[in-house]
Amino acid sequence: MFASVLSAVIMGMEVHPVQVEADVSDGLPSFTMVGFPSAQVKEAQDRVRTALKNNKIALPPKRITVNFAPADIKKQGAGFDIPVAAAVLAAAGIFESESLKGVMMAGELSLNGEIQAISGILPIVIRAREEKCRFCIVPAGNMKEAGLVPDMKVIGVRNLQEMIRFLKNPDSYKEDPIPQSVEYKETDDADFCDIRGQKSLRRAVEIAVSGFHNLLMIGPPGAGKTMVARRIPGIMPPLSFEESLELTKIYSIAGLLSEADPLVRERPFRSPHHTSSAQAMAGGGKNPRPGEITLAHRGVLFLDEMPEFSRRSLEILRQPLEDRVIRISRVSGTYTFPADFILCAAMNPCPCGYYPDMNKCRCTSGQVTGYLNKLSQPLLDRLDLCADAEQVSFSSLNGNGGECSSVIRKRVERVHEVQRERYKKEKIQFNGELQGKQIEMFCTTEREAAVLMEKAFEQMGFSARSYHRILKVARTIADMEGADIIRRQHVGEALSYRAFEKKYWI
Known part of the structure; x- marks a missing residue:
């Protein structure tokens, strides 16, 4: 039979x-x-x-x-x-x-x-x-x-x-009811009100989350870079049921779901160790499985001590940061994994951590250059913002904290709603995803802003990719202020987050 x-x-x-x-x-x-x-x-x-x-x-x-x-x-x-x-x-x-x-x-x-x-x-x-x-x-x-x-x-x-x-x-067989929503749970263990000082860094983080931009934090050890990074998911909007189901599918394939509560309810925060291999970052195996890049989908991929990662592990980020997907080719075929995440990286400016403060820095110029050159220019071009994490003063350390995560999240949700409405006819949701003609269509600047951008482009030697990313960040800053057009002050602030190319990589 x-x-x-x-x-x-x-x-x-x-x-x-x-x-x-x-x-x-x-x-x-x-x-x-x-x-x-x-x-x-x-x-x-x-x-x-x-x-x-x-x-x-x-x-x-x-x-x-x-x-x-x-x-x-x-x-x-x-x-x-x-x-x-x-x-x-x-x-x-x-x-x-x-x-x-x-x-x-x-x-x-x-x-x-x-x-x-x-x-x-x-x-x-x-x-x-x-x-x-x-x-x-x-x-x-x-x-x-x-x-x-x-x-x-x-x-x-x-x-x-x-x-x-x-x-x-x-x-x-009697079926059980199926959940159609994701319950958001407020967490008190990682809130932005715990951060002391770092006003400019907090501002850069809010811009990055509001437009889904990539962020690099540079500062001395103990300034709070890791603390800030771990609180980023708390200011991101809650997952929709469709996003939660998409993430649950990824974690199901990876075998990382909880048997008691398999639905992924919180945005991922992946923080791989700097010894992670390129295969662990991208995914792989005979039958490829999701790597850290895919497991951070819809969330944050945090690279602490970024220059300590191997060159291969870092360079493998270049393609997914542009395409929002990662493609792995094998003899049996090509496999595509989603990779729409915010890259948040943290690093010291030199091996000892105190450059350019020459009163504290013990590194030679060769050591500083060698340390910074572990990051290639093509990878730096893909980082939209860079913020200095300054040493916290005693008065700030013992003062009151800043705004709580819930307050910042409300502002982020408002900006996200503006972007979703603007791009409802496009295949994107956020400013950070703008490509090609979309940048020309949606990143309209006033004359003074265009003049400032032109001067900065010529004097600072930006690449075309850097230019477009500056415009996208300026578009997000304008959205945060409720402006329909990108103005001079928006471009000026966006440019300030690209000054690291001249301050450190000279």
Whole structure:
């Protein structure tokens, strides 16, 4: 007899449907798998056979053939265990093969028949909805994650017996309500009111978040650069349900979701150590998985002690900072991962940390130059703002803090709403995403501002990329003041955040 059921394989961020077919026919007893299965998938035959035996389900002594179609995609992972078991059981006549039509399933099988949770269930269930499946069968441990998908019936099973019972009568399963919003939780442990002094740095951070611009902080050790960076997610607007679901899909594929509460409710803040490899930053492996760049999507990627990162790890940021996606090429194909994040970097101006204060700096000019040259000019061009983190005075340290995160977040939300309304007919949301003709269309300047920009371009030797990024920052500053057109003072402030190229990199 013949039976088939739908499953899926995840390749990068893409989910490819896989038809798991089983045939039980006369011949010498055997269990054969075809259709480009990996060694991990081939092991499913031993797990399935042993699990069925331990559940007192006897397979007939016949020739069993399992095929994974299409055959040109390599099948990887332990998620094919229960589709193989279901197809074999239906082909052996344990239950009707008709019950598998329009059903997608995935899960790992233990030798005692228990069904274990796997990573990547959320994108599989989303694909099942796209394929218009009747329902999905997933491990009970993945049920909270799978239940996040609207308009898709999902059945969670703990073992083989439950799977067989629900396949025979799927209408007996009662669905739980699906959340359609993300509850924002105010946190008190990382608030901007804890920051003392650093008025100009706080202003630069608010501009960066308001327009989704990249930020570099330079200052001596102990000035509070890391403290400021860790509080940036607190002034970003809460995630919408669609954004939260998008992030949950990424973290599901990466296997980083919490079983108790799988929905990602807060904006990511990723802070990889400076020893992280280029592969850890970009993602990779035989079947590429998301790296730090993708895990920071819709949030913040913080690089503390930026010059201490390897040159390869830093240079790999150049393409995603421009395109907002990262593409990884392998022999099996090219994989695209989302990478729309704010890059926030912090560094000392020299190895000892006190340059250009020559009263404290102990570094030679060669050491300072060598340290700063660890960052290439093409990478610096992609940083929209640079702010000095000054040494905090005693009076500031013992004084009152500044505005709280909730107050700053309200202003940021207002500016974001202005940008969304402006770009509702474009494929972007924020000023930091403007490209090419969009800059000319939306970054209109008054005459005095244009004259100032021209003088600065000629005297400071900006690149075309730097020029465009200055305009985008000026557009954000204008939005923060409620101005329709970019004025001289907006350009002047935006230029002040590019002075680092002359102050440090000379």
